[in-house]
Amino acid sequence: MIEFQQVSKLFPNDETGQIVQALQDITLSVEENEFVCVLGPSGCGKSTLLNLVAGFERPTSGRVLFDGRTVRQAGPDRGVVFQESALLPWLTVEQNVDFGLHNLGYDRDERKERVQRFVSLVGLSDFRRARPHQLSGGMKQRVQIARVLALSPRALLMDEPFGALDAQTRDHLQDELLHIWEIERKTALFVTHNVEEAVYLADRVVVLAPAPDGIAADVPISMRRPRGRFSDDMREATMALLRVLANLPCCVLPSSRDRGTEVLSLQEGG
Amino acid sequence: MERSVSTSPGKADFGPPSHRPSPPTTGAAAPVLYVARRRISLSGALVTLASIVIPLALWWGVAVLVTQMRGVPFPTPLDTFHRLLALARGRLLVDFTIYRHLGDSLRRWGIGFSLATSLGIISGLLLGWSRLLERLSMPTVTVLQLIPGLAWVPVAILLLGIGERSTVFMIAVTSFAPIVINTTAGVKGVNELLVRAAKMLGADGRTLFLRVLLPGSLPHLLSGLRVGFANGWRVLVAGEMVVGTGTGLGYSIIQSRWTLDYAGSFVCIAIICMIGLIVERGLLLPLERRTVDRWGLARTT
Numbered sequence: 326m327i328e329f330q331q332v333s334k335l336f337p338n339d340e341t342g343q344i345v346q347a348l349q350d351i352t353l354s355v356e357e358n359e360f361v362c363v364l365g366p367s368g369c370g371k372s373t374l375l376n377l378v379a380g381f382e383r384p385t386s387g388r389v390l391f392d393g394r395t396v397r398q399a400g401p402d403r404g405v406v407f408q409e410s411a412l413l414p415w416l417t418v419e420q421n422v423d424f425g426l427h428n429l430g431y432d433r434d435e436r437k438e439r440v441q442r443f444v445s446l447v448g449l450s451d452f453r454r455a456r457p458h459q460l461s462g463g464m465k466q467r468v469q470i471a472r473v474l475a476l477s478p479r480a481l482l483m484d485e486p487f488g489a490l491d492a493q494t495r496d497h498l499q500d501e502l503l504h505i506w507e508i509e510r511k512t513a514l515f516v517t518h519n520v521e522e523a524v525y526l527a528d529r530v531v532v533l534a535p536a537p538d539g540i541a542a543d544v545p546i547s548m549r550r551p552r553g554r555f556s557d558d559m560r561e562a563t564m565a566l567l568r569v570l571a572n573l574p575c576c577v578l579p580s581s582r583d584r585g586t587e588v589l590s591l592q593e594g595g
Numbered sequence: 596m597e598r599s600v601s602t603s604p605g606k607a608d609f610g611p612p613s614h615r616p617s618p619p620t621t622g623a624a625a626p627v628l629y630v631a632r633r634r635i636s637l638s639g640a641l642v643t644l645a646s647i648v649i650p651l652a653l654w655w656g657v658a659v660l661v662t663q664m665r666g667v668p669f670p671t672p673l674d675t676f677h678r679l680l681a682l683a684r685g686r687l688l689v690d691f692t693i694y695r696h697l698g699d700s701l702r703r704w705g706i707g708f709s710l711a712t713s714l715g716i717i718s719g720l721l722l723g724w725s726r727l728l729e730r731l732s733m734p735t736v737t738v739l740q741l742i743p744g745l746a747w748v749p750v751a752i753l754l755l756g757i758g759e760r761s762t763v764f765m766i767a768v769t770s771f772a773p774i775v776i777n778t779t780a781g782v783k784g785v786n787e788l789l790v791r792a793a794k795m796l797g798a799d800g801r802t803l804f805l806r807v808l809l810p811g812s813l814p815h816l817l818s819g820l821r822v823g824f825a826n827g828w829r830v831l832v833a834g835e836m837v838v839g840t841g842t843g844l845g846y847s848i849i850q851s852r853w854t855l856d857y858a859g860s861f862v863c864i865a866i867i868c869m870i871g872l873i874v875e876r877g878l879l880l881p882l883e884r885r886t887v888d889r890w891g892l893a894r895t896t
Contacts, residue, residue, distance in 0.1 A: 399791065399794040459891070476797070
């Protein structure tokens with residue numbers, strides 16, 4: 326469904342004139358209806374990976390395929406949920422969900438029906454006339470989910486969607502996301518730096534190391550859902566991934582590549 | 596004015612997954628999310644009153660002093676008011692009624708400002724969107740803004756001759772630059788994430804401009820309109836004085852000195868101030884409240 330074929334991505338840094346390598350030689354494929362979490366330290370290119378599938382960026386070399394075709398631009402078949410609220414502040418909850426439907430030329434009745442269905446799917450019917458600034462962080466993320474689901478995307482691309490939320494809200498939204506995902510089966514690519522989150526959600530966790538290392542581990546998580554957050558299996562899988570991550574270099578800056586001298590703090594927020 | 600947000604929507608995020616978040620215990624069918632309260636206090640009213648009375652008192656003081664010291668009849672607020680009443684009853688000022696002058700000035704300003712606004716917003720959207728266009732044209736626009744209004748007189752006369760059209764041209768050209776500059780800044784300030792999101796949601800170019808970039812740049816755009824309006828209104832007076840339109844508030848101000856009707860020109864100045872205030876308070880501020888404030892965006896002025 327989603328395929329990266331030897332993908333590299335370089336970014337020129339406008340200020341220093343240096344070229345930063347975000348991804349090098351990544352080959353990865355995500356199957357239809359699979360829930361894959363991309364896990365890795367901050368700055369290792371996770372978001373870039375997602376932006377490439379979304380069509381916001383082009384690879385410097387290699388190919389990114391979606392459903393067998395090279396990705397050229399962003400489109401409603403790949404619904405993106407951003408970390409920060411990317412809702413249009415001047416539109417109400419309903420209007421935000423309707424925005425895409427209107428663009429895609431759905432007729433009036435179908436738009437109305439879909440807006441209602443998806444706003445209530447994420448539990449925001451009572452807030453349908455509210456504007457984004459009147460909503461909490463968690464509610465904004467629900468609206469983001471609703472507005473992409475309303476367009477029946479083939480894949481959901483999520484870039485640390487719950488990263489800025491408090492722990493309680495995050496757990497709750499994870500459950501809701503899984504619940505929705507069970508109903509509306511979709512391919513899901515979910516970027517996070519939170520190990521527990523990855524283990525709790527994914528069918529498969531891909532650990533991304535900073536370039537030039539690339540994919541450090543590709544671990545299937547076969548536990549049945551619903552998973553117990555505090556079960557032994559969960560703890561075991563989490564520990565295994567933490568061990569992989571602890572061996573990765575920290576990668577916030579291109580210069581800090583002294584491997585192994587620093588142990589990554591995995592619980593850092595946002 | 597005080598505002599308060601009456602709910603704490605964060606509460607709705609807790610609870611079992613299947614549970615729909617209900618509005619906090621207001622009990623009403625629709626949740627009240629936003630309550631704007633207007634509190635009229637005595638001290639506030641006094642301050643407002645003082646803000647009007649103090650300048651008037653200063654004017655009066657100056658008028659009395661100047662009249663005594665220099666022996667010229669500097670109109671007091673009362674003189675001006677009497678003259679205003681006389682003019683309002685249809686007395687002529689420089690051959691025409693005050694209504695004719697006012698109407699002509701408003702028409703010229705209206706045409707000039709509408710031209711500047713429509714062209715300015717369109718150019719601003721384009722310049723904010725295209726880095727190349729911005730680099731090509733922004734130096735010119737910046738220079739345009741630095742040219743004092745009156746400096747356009749020879750240009751206007753050469754281009755359009757003496758009269759109505761020259762005044763309109765001067766209004767348009769002086770209002771244009773700040774509107775373009777601010778709209779451009781506004782578009783560039785629109786969060787890149789919103790543009791990405793809109794494209795992901797299938798927005799075409801038109802939708803992107805009208806439903807994302809235009810509303811997104813509105814806080815800046817409104818401050819551009821403010822400056823543009825003030826520039827245009829100021830140059831209207833200057834334009835009428837110099838380009839020789841034969842009517843208008845600015846024309847009357849300069850002409851009434853020949854008849855020593857200083858109170859008459861003061862009336863015109865007062866009307867110009869009042870109209871400025873009305874446009875600002877009656878048009879731009881409500882527009883800002885209904886859009887920028889309601890959307891929770893930050894104002895730029």
